[in-house]
Structure formats: structure tokens, C-alpha cells
Amino acid sequence: MTPAVPANFGRLPKRVTVYEVGPRDGLQNESTVVPTAGKVALIEALAAAGLSRIEITSFMRPDRIAPLADADVLAAQISPRAGTRFVALIPNQHGLLRAQAAKLAEVAVVLSASETHNKKNINRSVAESLAEFRTLIPAARQAGISVRAYISTVWGCPYEGKVDPQHVLAIARELAGRGAEQISLGDTIGVGTPLQTARILEMFLPHFAPEALALHLHDTRGTALSNALVGLQFGITTFDASVGGLGGCPYAPGAAGNLATEDLVYLLHGLGIETGIDLDKLVDAGRLAQSLVGHSLPGRYLKAALAAKEKA
Amino acid sequence: MTPAVPANFGRLPKRVTVYEVGPRDGLQNESTVVPTAGKVALIEALAAAGLSRIEITSFMRPDRIAPLADADVLAAQISPRAGTRFVALIPNQHGLLRAQAAKLAEVAVVLSASETHNKKNINRSVAESLAEFRTLIPAARQAGISVRAYISTVWGCPYEGKVDPQHVLAIARELAGRGAEQISLGDTIGVGTPLQTARILEMFLPHFAPEALALHLHDTRGTALSNALVGLQFGITTFDASVGGLGGCPYAPGAAGNLATEDLVYLLHGLGIETGIDLDKLVDAGRLAQSLVGHSLPGRYLKAALAAKEKA
Numbered sequence: 173m174t175p176a177v178p179a180n181f182g183r184l185p186k187r188v189t190v191y192e193v194g195p196r197d198g199l200q201n202e203s204t205v206v207p208t209a210g211k212v213a214l215i216e217a218l219a220a221a222g223l224s225r226i227e228i229t230s231f232m233r234p235d236r237i238a239p240l241a242d243a244d245v246l247a248a249q250i251s252p253r254a255g256t257r258f259v260a261l262i263p264n265q266h267g268l269l270r271a272q273a274a275k276l277a278e279v280a281v282v283l284s285a286s287e288t289h290n291k292k293n294i295n296r297s298v299a300e301s302l303a304e305f306r307t308l309i310p311a312a313r314q315a316g317i318s319v320r321a322y323i324s325t326v327w328g329c330p331y332e333g334k335v336d337p338q339h340v341l342a343i344a345r346e347l348a349g350r351g352a353e354q355i356s357l358g359d360t361i362g363v364g365t366p367l368q369t370a371r372i373l374e375m376f377l378p379h380f381a382p383e384a385l386a387l388h389l390h391d392t393r394g395t396a397l398s399n400a401l402v403g404l405q406f407g408i409t410t411f412d413a414s415v416g417g418l419g420g421c422p423y424a425p426g427a428a429g430n431l432a433t434e435d436l437v438y439l440l441h442g443l444g445i446e447t448g449i450d451l452d453k454l455v456d457a458g459r460l461a462q463s464l465v466g467h468s469l470p471g472r473y474l475k476a477a478l479a480a481k482e483k484a
Numbered sequence: 485m486t487p488a489v490p491a492n493f494g495r496l497p498k499r500v501t502v503y504e505v506g507p508r509d510g511l512q513n514e515s516t517v518v519p520t521a522g523k524v525a526l527i528e529a530l531a532a533a534g535l536s537r538i539e540i541t542s543f544m545r546p547d548r549i550a551p552l553a554d555a556d557v558l559a560a561q562i563s564p565r566a567g568t569r570f571v572a573l574i575p576n577q578h579g580l581l582r583a584q585a586a587k588l589a590e591v592a593v594v595l596s597a598s599e600t601h602n603k604k605n606i607n608r609s610v611a612e613s614l615a616e617f618r619t620l621i622p623a624a625r626q627a628g629i630s631v632r633a634y635i636s637t638v639w640g641c642p643y644e645g646k647v648d649p650q651h652v653l654a655i656a657r658e659l660a661g662r663g664a665e666q667i668s669l670g671d672t673i674g675v676g677t678p679l680q681t682a683r684i685l686e687m688f689l690p691h692f693a694p695e696a697l698a699l700h701l702h703d704t705r706g707t708a709l710s711n712a713l714v715g716l717q718f719g720i721t722t723f724d725a726s727v728g729g730l731g732g733c734p735y736a737p738g739a740a741g742n743l744a745t746e747d748l749v750y751l752l753h754g755l756g757i758e759t760g761i762d763l764d765k766l767v768d769a770g771r772l773a774q775s776l777v778g779h780s781l782p783g784r785y786l787k788a789a790l791a792a793k794e795k796a
């Protein structure tokens with residue numbers, strides 16, 4: 173018999189969705205441009221491991237993000253697959269048309285909570301981003317396409333420092349009001365610590381169902397999983413992660429960035445939470461990701477698993 | 485005004501002691517033999533950063549652990565320092581005599597909860613280790629020396645797999661009964677996840693004051709800080725860590741082992757918990773540790789901080 177969860181541990185969800193961002197957010201921040209066939213193989217390996225939502229590319233202007241310049245060609249090569257939803261980031265109506273041409277069931281939009289980061293990242297003010305999304309989100313929904321909205325720099329901004337969670341909440345409510353079904357809150361620079369995460373969620377949860385939120389945590393200072401644990405204790409059921417921690421930290425070359433999918437899945441399974449993911453197959457996908465970018469990735473579990481296999 | 489801690493976050497201690505194991509546990513598992521002068525510089529850098537308890541070496545037989553063969557010479561070169569307690573690991577009465585000669589105020593003993601690991605690590609059965617400590621601990625206490633006892637493989641054994649926490653509890657109570665003032669529970673292979681940690685602590689806390697326990701967590705699969713967070717939520721006030729994550733994982737070369745001190749301190753400070761540690765000075769100690777062993781260390785915060793400094 174499994175012993176009961178200790179009284180002061182918090183309630184945990186029974187099942188969690190891991191939203192895989194490696195092929196888009198990860199590869200976008202790698203200096204190596206991976207050939208389309210390699211990306212297709214990686215996406216297929218991730219789907220085979222049981223990832224049910226995979227962000228495969230970004231429909232930005234092809235000259236803006238060289239590693240993802242093959243977005244349309246790539247998306248056309250990804251076959252529909254039962255149990256897996258493929259997603260692409262879109263910046264505007266033109267991006268939506270490209271996502272429709274690729275027959276994607278879901279798109280994502282992104283803006284930052286802090287003005288300077290949004291300006292440097294997207295070259296728009298926060299108000300300009302919101303104005304765009306006010307028509308873009310309903311247009312996607314009318315086309316039968318689901319929408320998630322990323323809000324970056326929620327735990328802190330590399331240029332402005334502290335970010336007011338009330339300001340983030342106002343942005344999130346505006347996006348949800350326009351039809352975004354899930355708001356992914358991003359600790360873009362990996363400065364978050366658990367009490368801050370608890371305070372942010374305490375502020376959000378009176379206004380959002382836990383299922384309407386996702387946490388996009390970075391492991392730059394090692395705190396991603398402890399923040400994820402707080403999210404779980406507050407009932408959050410979707411977490412973003414990148415295979416092997418692909419992508420690193422764009423603000424500190426050589427340092428960790430995106431939470432590694434294997435580390436997250438190991439934590440979740442250890443908590444008795446179902447994910448539908450096969451961790452061994454995920455390690456295979458991580459090994460493939462390493463070979464595609466030509467260097468080792470920062471994920472802890474991946475390193476340990478590959479070292480153990482080498483030794484065996 | 486600081487907002488209140490959310491109701492379901494748990495109570496956190498106001499102050500935590502970080503027990504630094506890098507110079508002993510870290511260097512013991514490094515292939516490079518660091519010269520005594522380098523060790524002295526590292527220990528002084530750690531003390532200067534505000535670490536109040538530092539395990540400096542091990543009084544094993546010098547031919548057993550080549551990286552720590554200079555134990556007596558090293559200990560003689562460490563000057564007493566207000567606010568810092570220096571500790572050494574001892575295996576037996578002879579080790580105690582050497583610790584007394586070095587005028588150390590605290591010693592540590594170690595055994596594993598699992599037979600096979602204890603046999604391979606210490607070449608004794610668990611019963612033989614306990615028999616030794618039954619006289620060794622009181623002898624140290626009678627000499628006015630504090631004693632901590634490590635129990636290894638509490639979360640799992642690399643040879644036997646699962647470990648029964650009730651068996652660990654029996655060992656811990658025996659050691660405490662003989663005079664060990666603190667029991668450090670070790671996740672030696674870094675397999676622990678937070679619910680398991682909660683269950684272990686729930687079993688221990690009816691029998692131990694939180695201050696009489698320490699958590700010695702490894703980050704092999706990325707879960708060390710999330711386990712530490714659970715420890716904090718249960719009121720634990722002492723956590724072991726190794727500067728930069730020095731020592732790696734002896735079971736999986738290249739992978740992470742000991743929790744990195746900087747990652748732990750960043751988490752603690754983010755939770756508003758006092759440590760007395762200056763994180764910038766700790767990064768300096770981490771940089772020194774890297775130069776002494778001649779390779780980069782796995783600590784997340786250290787990597788991010790050094791990358792940011794290089795970029796600046």
C-alpha cells in the first residue's frame with residue numbers, strides 16, 4: 173500500500189502535461205543550424221517518447237531567426253499523429269496563415285511582461301503586442317486553432333529587474349479574455365525562487381483555473397524543479413521543458429536555460445504523477461538532440477543516464 | 485511590506501546552516517590531487533564567504549584516499565577562525581586521535597544504510613560500523629568534540645535499490661543514542677524525489693528535533709533543490725553542499741553529484757532565509773575550486789555567474 177501524502181506536502185495533480193519546447197525554443201537559441209531532416213527526426217523521437225504537445229517551430233520572418241528559417245518546409249514534413257499535438261509560434265496574421273497551411277491544431281503567441289525585454293526581443297511595446305493579439309487570437313480561434321500565450325520575464329527582467337506580478341496578471345487576463353486557452357508564465361532568465369513562485373500563483377489562481385496556466389521555468393540558477401514543485405503543490409498541470417535543456421541561456425553562454433524535459437519527467441514520476449512519457453525513450457531523444465547540435469546538453473538526468481550507459 | 489507566506493507553502497526556518505563538504509567529500513571524488521596549499525586557500529575562501537561549518541578532510545588511512553593523504557598536514561595549517569567550525573571525517577579511534585591532535589571541535593562518522601554499499605565503501609558490515617561507533621562517538625564526546633553521523637544511501641542504494649526508511653531510522657536512533665548530535669541523511673546516488681523526502685522526514689520527525697537532522701542531497705538527476713525545499717517546508721535547518729558541486733557523481737563520471745553550495749544558497753536567500761553567506765564571495769571560492777581541479781564544475785549558479793562576469 174502506498175503511504176498517504178504527508179499532510180503538509182500539498183495536493184498534487186494526478187496527471188501532468190509536459191509541453192515540449194526543444195525543437196522551437198531550444199534550437200532557436202543554438203548556434204548550430206540543424207538540417208530539416210534532423211529536426212523531423214528529433215520531433216518524431218519526442219513524439220515516440222510520449223510527448224503530447226510539441227512546439228515544432230516559429231513562423232517568424234525566415235530572415236529573423238536563422239535556425240528556424242525552414243519553418244514551412246519542416247511543418248509540411250510533420251505527419252499528424254494520434255495523441256500528439258504539434259504547435260508553432262506565430263507573431264502575426266501572416267504567421268497564422270502559415271500555421272493554417274501547415275494544418276496545425278495549436279499556435280502560440282509571445283510577449284514579455286517588461287517593456288525593455290519586449291522591445292529587444294520582439295521590437296514592439298507591450299501595448300503594441302497586445303493590440304496585435306487582440307485580433308490575432310480571435311482569428312486563430314475562429315479558424316478552429318487553439319491558442320496559448322507566453323508571457324516572458326514574469327519572475328524578473330534582464331534589463332529592468334523586478335516585474336510587478338499584478339501587471340503580469342492584467343496582461344494574462346487580457347489575453348485570456350481574447351481567447352487564449354492557456355497562459356504560459358515564463359521565468360525567462362531563471363531567477364525565480366519558490367516563495368516568489370508561490371506568491372505569483374497565489375495571485376493568479378483566483379482568476380485562472382490551474383489548467384489554464386503553464387509554468388515555463390529556466391534552470392539557470394538551479395531552481396527550476398523547486399519552482400515546478402511549488403507549481404504542482406498549487407495544482408498546476410502543464411509545465412514547459414526542453415529536451416536535454418536544449419537552448420541553454422541566451423543571457424549567459426555556457427549556462428543552463430530551459431528546464432530539461434528528462435529532469436522534469438523524473439521528478440513527476442517520482443511524485444507518482446502520470447505523464448504518458450517513457451523516460452528511456454526520452455533519453456534517446458536527448459542523445460539525438462546532442463548529436464544534432466554537436467555538444468553535450470545541460471540536463472542532469474540525461475548526463476547521468478548517458479554516463480551510466482557508457483559505463484555499462 | 486513583505487507579503488505573507490501563502491497558506492499552503494509550509495513553514496520555513498528563519499535561518500539555515502549550510503554545511504560545506506567540498507574540501508573533503510568533493511575533493512575525495514576528484515581525480516586530480518590538489519596540493520595542500522590549494523586546499524588551504526579553498527578552505528579560507530569558503531570561510532571568508534561565511535560558511536560556518538566546513539568539512540576539511542578525512543582521517544582515513546593515508547593510502548586509502550590519495551586526494552586526502554595530506555590530512556594531518558592540512559589540518560595543522562588551518563587556523564582557528566571565529567564563526568567557523570572545521571570538521572574532519574574519522575573512521576575509528578586512531579582517526580579521533582588525529583582529529584584531537586589537529587584541535588578540531590567536531591568530527592563526522594559515516595556508514596551506509598545498505599549492507600552492500602557499506603561493505604564496498606567502508607569494508608565493514610553495518611553492524612561492524614555500528615559497533616565501532618558505539619565506543620567512538622562517546623569517546624569523541626568525552627574529549628569535548630562534537631559528532632555528526634552520516635547515513636548514506638538513505639534514498640536508494642546503487643547495489644540494492646530500495647532502502648527501508650524504518651531501517652535507517654533504527655540506525656539513526658542508535659547513533660543519536662550514543663551521542664551523535666546531528667544525523668546527516670544522504671541521498672548518495674541522487675535518486676530522491678520530493679514525496680519520498682517528505683515520507684522520510686515524516687517518519688523521522690517524531691523522533692528527532694529538526695535541528696538534529698541534516699540533509700545531504702545529490703543533484704545527479706536534478707532533484708536536489710526540490711528535495712531541499714521539502715526539507716525546509718518540514719523545518720530542517722542544516723543542509724550539506726559542495727562548492728560548485730565539486731566531486732561530481734562517483735557512479736556516473738561526468739554527471740552531477742553533491743548539491744552545489746551556490747545553488748543552495750541562492751534558493752535559501754530567495755526564500756528569505758538567512759545563511760550568513762556572501763554569495764559573490766562564494767562564487768569566488770567556486771572559481772578557485774575550478775582552477776584547483778582544472779575543469780568546470782557542474783553548479784548551475786556558478787556557471788551563470790561566471791558566464792555573466794566574462795560577458796561583462
